[in-house]
Amino acid sequence: MIDSKRLDDIARRISDSLPESVRHLQEDVQRQVRSSLQSGFERMDLVTREDFDIQVALLERTRERLAELEARIAALEGQASPAEDR
Known part of the structure; x- marks a missing residue:
């Protein structure tokens, strides 16, 4: 406000x-x-500019965390694939 x-x-x-x-x-x-x-x-x-900036920073951190988790999932799926072929 x-x-x-x-x-x-x-x-x-x-x-x-x-x-x-x-x-x-x-x-x-x-x-x-x-x-x-x-x-x-x-x-x-x-909303105030301060509140808006806080939400932007939070969204950026969330996106970074999501990218990290997606990379971990892809790596885990890559490890699981060769074991399934046996």
Whole structure:
């Protein structure tokens, strides 16, 4: 999920871009924008970059382990084949 500092920054930028006549409502606008952004991001089911990178690393290790196991199975099957011929 996006961190709250980024949400606050986005909300502040949006409220800063509002016309001067509505700036007195800035705090309320920031709260509403932040709330809207947060609920929108939650519906998108986003993950943080850190969580994504962790999952990528885990997948890479899993693929390496799978390749090792496939090689071991192939070697064991190769050893078993000559014994079956006898």
